[in-house]
Amino acid sequence: MAPPEDSVANPPPEAEEAAAAGEANTKPISTILIVMAMHTEAAPLVSKFKLVEDPDRSMFPKGVPWVRYRGKYKDLDINLVWPGKDPNFGVDSVGTVSASLVTYASIQAFNPDLVIDAGTAGGFRAKGASVGDVYLASAVAFHDRRIPIPVFDLYGIGAKQTFSCPNILKELNLKVGNLSTGDSLDMSPHDETAILANEATLKDMEGAAVAYVADLLSVPAIFVKAVTDIVDGEKPTAEEFLQNLVLVTAALDQAVTQVVDFISGKCISDL
Numbered sequence: 001m002a003p004p005e006d007s008v009a010n011p012p013p014e015a016e017e018a019a020a021a022g023e024a025n026t027k028p029i030s031t032i033l034i035v036m037a038m039h040t041e042a043a044p045l046v047s048k049f050k051l052v053e054d055p056d057r058s059m060f061p062k063g064v065p066w067v068r069y070r071g072k073y074k075d076l077d078i079n080l081v082w083p084g085k086d087p088n089f090g091v092d093s094v095g096t097v098s099a100s101l102v103t104y105a106s107i108q109a110f111n112p113d114l115v116i117d118a119g120t121a122g123g124f125r126a127k128g129a130s131v132g133d134v135y136l137a138s139a140v141a142f143h144d145r146r147i148p149i150p151v152f153d154l155y156g157i158g159a160k161q162t163f164s165c166p167n168i169l170k171e172l173n174l175k176v177g178n179l180s181t182g183d184s185l186d187m188s189p190h191d192e193t194a195i196l197a198n199e200a201t202l203k204d205m206e207g208a209a210v211a212y213v214a215d216l217l218s219v220p221a222i223f224v225k226a227v228t229d230i231v232d233g234e235k236p237t238a239e240e241f242l243q244n245l246v247l248v249t250a251a252l253d254q255a256v257t258q259v260v261d262f263i264s265g266k267c268i269s270d271l
């Protein structure tokens with residue numbers, strides 16, 4: 001027996017939503033947003049994908065230093081954004097505040113099917129990380145938002161599983177580990193305790209913030225992070241980070257290229 005006519009014409013809103021989400025997951029990915037924190041990390045990918053800086057800045061508020069590079073690579077519209085140089089200090093606008101803002105504005109403006117947060121990170125030798133390793137983060141959390149009040153504590157940590165992409169992992173030679181995010185490059189004893197509690201292999205300054213925004217706006221996000229320095233090693237982090245940045249960026253960019261090549265022609269549900 002056919003269903004009564006008006007139940008077909010007016011499906012319940014939940015059914016419509018689920019159908020729309022299902023459709024989005026099974027149509028080829030067309031637009032991606034790559035978020036990067038530092039110009040040194042972004043420059044090789046900009047040339048690899050033959051992206052150009054968009055002279056039209058009208059999608060961002062007037063006066064912000066955020067930079068969008070765009071281009072077509074295979075069948076993908078690629079938007080690569082970085083928050084630019086701090087207007088007062090002239091250095092890369094690293095950290096969670098800038099990353100959140102530029103991710104928010106870019107998702108609003110470009111409506112991507114997928115967000116890729118790509119960057120460098122510190123790695124823990126005790127968890128198997130070495131300089132030059134590239135990871136896909138399985139979960140993200142914050143380690144410097146301590147709010148010792150029930151439930152606010154969990155909100156502060158903000159632990160999230162990332163979008164699972166078993167086929168990318170199967171195809172590419174990436175390691176898997178948890179990523180812990182905070183706004184400091186060094187590691188205080190408090191941070192160390194929280195990072196251990198987060199069971200993190202990696203420590204960065206943007207990931208969990210990008211995850212928060214992507215989740216808020218319901219866009220799947222993945223996190224490709226290359227290890228520039230060993231947090232639990234002998235060398236001072238700042239020194240080791242600067243020493244390895246350019247070399248490790250090459251590994252990062254190779255991995256991001258492989259991920260993008262894999263994504264091309266696929267649907268979200270194929271990842």
Ligand SMILES: *[C@@H]1O[C@H](CO)[C@@H](O)[C@H](O)[C@H]1NC(C)=O
Nearest residue numbers: 139159176177178198199200
């Ligand atoms: C990531 O963290 C979860 C808990 O949030 C833990 O169960 C899992 O083992 C961790 N993964 C790795 C690779 O350490």
